[in-house]
Amino acid sequence: MASVPSAFDLRSWLAAAEAAGDLLRLEGVDAALEIGAASQVNYRRNRPRALLFDCIPGYPAGMRVLTGSLSNPGLMGASLGLGTNLSDHALVAALRGKPAEWAASATTFAAETVADGPVLEHALHDDAVDFSLFPCPTWHDRDGGPYIGTGCAVVTVDPDTGVHNLGAYRIQVQDGGRSVTVNIEAGKHGSQHIQRWFAKEGRAPIAATLGQHPALLVVAGTEVPAGISEYDYAGAMLGEPVPVVRAPHTDLPLAAEAELAFEGWVYPDRTRPEGPFGEWTGYYSGGTAEVLCVDVCAIYHRADPINLGAPPGKPPHDYSYMRSVMKSAMATDALIGTGLGGVAGVWCHEAGGGRSIIAVAVEQRYAGHSRQAGYLAAQHPVTAYMNRLVITVDADVDPRNLDEVMWAVSTRCDPEIDVDIMRRTWGSRVDPLGQPGRPNYNSRMLIDACRPFERLGDFPAVAEADPEALAQVVRRWPELEL
Ligand SMILES: Cc1cc2nc3c(=O)[nH]c(=O)nc-3n(C[C@H](O)[C@H](O)[C@H](O)COP(=O)(O)O)c2cc1C
Structure with missing residues (x-):
């Protein structure tokens, strides 16, 4: 039976990142552009760290935003359960064959539904729904508005098989905080689920966690084969099922230890203009488009929730x-x-x-x-x-x-x-x-x-020291490598 806190608790992850010297706390940074700019400075460092923003002007202390959660090999290794001392090469070597293994053993680590979880500590229903109560960064100066979801995991379900999907699809705040748009590109699994619900029932259930363990961002943001729930895949990754609670209105599973989440419904004819947004290509190249807008039934959150930010932009960017x-x-x-x-x-x-x-x-x-x-x-x-x-x-x-x-x-x-x-x-x-x-x-x-x-036989030889000679001088004069 899954127990809480589990391997998927973001707060335990933060404590480990801080102990490893991979976390920097910053206070007083504004959600409008300053958090985005500070994050960009961090991505350009030789070794970026995770940044935890607190005391954000205009919001109660304790409501935080985290960026850079996967921006160096130590943070990646810790998030994937592979250890914190790996180089880039060693990380890729350790990952070789793993995606296929995780896919094969996903059902062994199927998500476990628990009766209650920290994500349900606080709820805002119906008319009380207001995303502007939480720090919603405007990441880049030409963005169409604040985004509450960048490092998020959007939950949908296949109406025919009941298999759940997690996708990292960006979420823009709309209607002054009363609703949100979810930007799912055509063909992505979440979009396929929604289109099938539209054909069957005229509306589709949708939910998202807006702050959760970075492992869930990795699986949501990576092309996991269709038909496998990313929750189960993440369970296989960390060797422990993800504890989930069922969202009361839609029955969609939410990571029980998520920081901030919502659920609701989308309808084919309910859209809002979305974007522009600084894209992973490094440009505002997606423009503005009409995108499905969620009728949000409820927001759920822990006390002092943490929004996981993962803004793209001119590389290197957050993810x-x-x-x-x-x-x-x-x-x-x-x-x-x-x-x-x-x-x-x-x-x-x-x-x-x-x-x-x-x-x-x-x-x-x-x-x-x-x-x-x-x-x-x-x-x-x-x-x-x-x-x-x-x-x-x-x-x-x-x-x-x-x-x-x-x-x-x-x-x-x-x-x-x-x-x-x-x-x-x-x-x-x-x-x-x-x-x-x-x-x-x-x-x-x-x-x-x-x-x-x-x-190959007669190409000029490369002019550089022999590997044994290199190793020998470094052994004798280790300060050369410091
Ligand atoms: C932080 C982050 C943000 C992303 N934003 C979007 C987005 O807004 N829309 C989109 O379609 N894909 C986006 N992607 C890519 C998808 O998450 C990725 O293709 C993933 O595999 C989609 O899940 P699916 O394969 O289950 O559809 C993003 C990825 C990451 C890591």
Whole structure:
């Protein structure tokens, strides 16, 4: 039986992050733009930390906003139950094979319904519903308004199978705090559920947690296969079922230890203008659109709730590191899963929001091998969406290190023969190069920055110290590395 506090309690997570020196508390920072700006300063640090904002002007002390929760390897490792001392590489190595394992064992760790939980400590029903009582950051200066949901987990249910879905879909405050819009892109699982409810019943139940353990943000914001509840998947991830309470009006499951949550209904004809919003591409490229607006039945919250913020923007942004790590691990599994040999590493770079720029390192085994790796990485279902650039490098180049990757491009790639273009590929509505009313195609460039296969034997040697000589000098003069 699930017990509370469980592994999914955000407050225990905060205490661990603080003990590890990975949490910074800030007071007096304004929800209108200042929290967003302070968070941006943090994302640009060598090692960002989690930021916990308290005493936010205009709100009671104790009502907090948390950002940067997944912005460094220690925080990511802690959130995924993999340990706090891993490097980027070790984190991806530890994640290899895990998504498939979690998917396979999800039912073993199915979410457990508990009778009560801290999220139900306080409730605001019907006319008392007012999101403006809680700090709702306006993240970027051209955003269409404050957003109460960025690091959120939106709950929907498949009307036919009863399987629940969690999706991180942004939530803008509407009607002065009386309601919210939930921006779900067409085709996402949450949108598919809602469309099926509309066809069957003319309305759809919806709920969301707006502050919860970061593991639930990872699963909500990552493409978990359809038919698997992200709650169960998260249970498999941390080896313990997520305790959930049933939302009284819609019966949707809410993480019992969530900080802040709501439930309600959406109707096909009830929409509001949503956006613009600073997108993960680094632009306000999505514009304003009519988006489903929720008839909110109730807001639930713990005492002194914490809103989990995860604003995107020009990278690095709040979840670009998380996206890079998760995509890199999934892309490595996917590429090896195609049967391609010699894959030495894959990195989906933060500069491309974890999607647009992919570097693949291969141990070349035959003529055409490196090009094959590039084409597969550009079109595998795990990586194809909104990719723009795939760079293939030899195994002696670290695909995580853009300087090394560009060194290989500038020395091993002959643009005349080593650059291929793929056309009419899978783009995105938020592509800054997209044009309104046109289909969301894009094109992509494959750069083969591997030594030519036929010159592997006589290509000039790399001018750098031998690894043993390096290790020896560092052993003798350790201050070199401090
Ligand atoms: C912090 C964050 C915010 C996101 N915002 C949106 C959004 O507003 N709309 C959207 O469709 N996808 C958004 N995404 C991407 C989806 O969460 C992601 O594609 C996820 O897999 C969707 O869940 P689903 O596969 O169950 O549909 C966001 C992801 C993260 C991590």
